[in-house]
Amino acid sequence: MGTRLALTTLVVPDYDAGVAFFVDALGFELIEDSDTGGGKRWVVVGGKAGGRLLLARAANDAQAAAIGNQTGGRVGFFAHTDDFTSTQARLVDAGVTFHEQPRHESYGTVAVFSDPFGNRWDLIEPKDMGQ
Numbered sequence: 001m002g003t004r005l006a007l008t009t010l011v012v013p014d015y016d017a018g019v020a021f022f023v024d025a026l027g028f029e030l031i032e033d034s035d036t037g038g039g040k041r042w043v044v045v046g047g048k049a050g051g052r053l054l055l056a057r058a059a060n061d062a063q064a065a066a067i068g069n070q071t072g073g074r075v076g077f078f079a080h081t082d083d084f085t086s087t088q089a090r091l092v093d094a095g096v097t098f099h100e101q102p103r104h105e106s107y108g109t110v111a112v113f114s115d116p117f118g119n120r121w122d123l124i125e126p127k128d129m130g131q
Contacts, residue, residue: 007044007054010077011063011070012117015041018055021116025094026079027087028053068118075112075120084109084125091123 012018015033022028022045031044031052046052058064070076081087084102091113092098099120102111108126115121 004050007052009054009056010119011058011067012055013058013064013067015043015055015057017116019043019045021094022053022055025091025096026115027090068114070119073120075122077115077119077121079121079123081123081125084111084123087125088123 010018019030019033023030028045029047031046031048032042033044034042036042040057043055044052045055056063058067079087088098088102088111095116097114099112099114102109106127108124108128110122110124113121113123
């Protein structure tokens with residue numbers, strides 16, 4: 001059995017705000033939302049086949065200060081879609097800011113956006129959905 005990346009933690013200011021964006025707006029699945037006591041929850045969003053985020057509520061000032069800048073201002077997250085136009089429209093309707101017009105690259109259609117917490121994402125409709 002090989003080793004694989006299972007989860008990536010994304011610090012958010014509030015669990016429910018994270019779920020509202022990633023599930024309701026972006027269209028990820030809510031994989032798990034379990035109370036772990038003391039006001040903490042184990043909240044996992046993403047796809048059944050992988051690409052999962054553990055949404056962790058900031059527990060102190062240092063973590064809160066990192067919200068939206070967990071990758072130093074770079075695009076750190078990548079969402080694939082099979083319908084760029086519809087997904088972009090849904091995100092814009094949800095108040096998401098796109099930083100550029102869609103562009104066509106050798107690998108597909110792409111545009112950078114920020115989630116409500118300030119993290120930068122690429123929305124990509126790959127030419128080959130297996131990418």
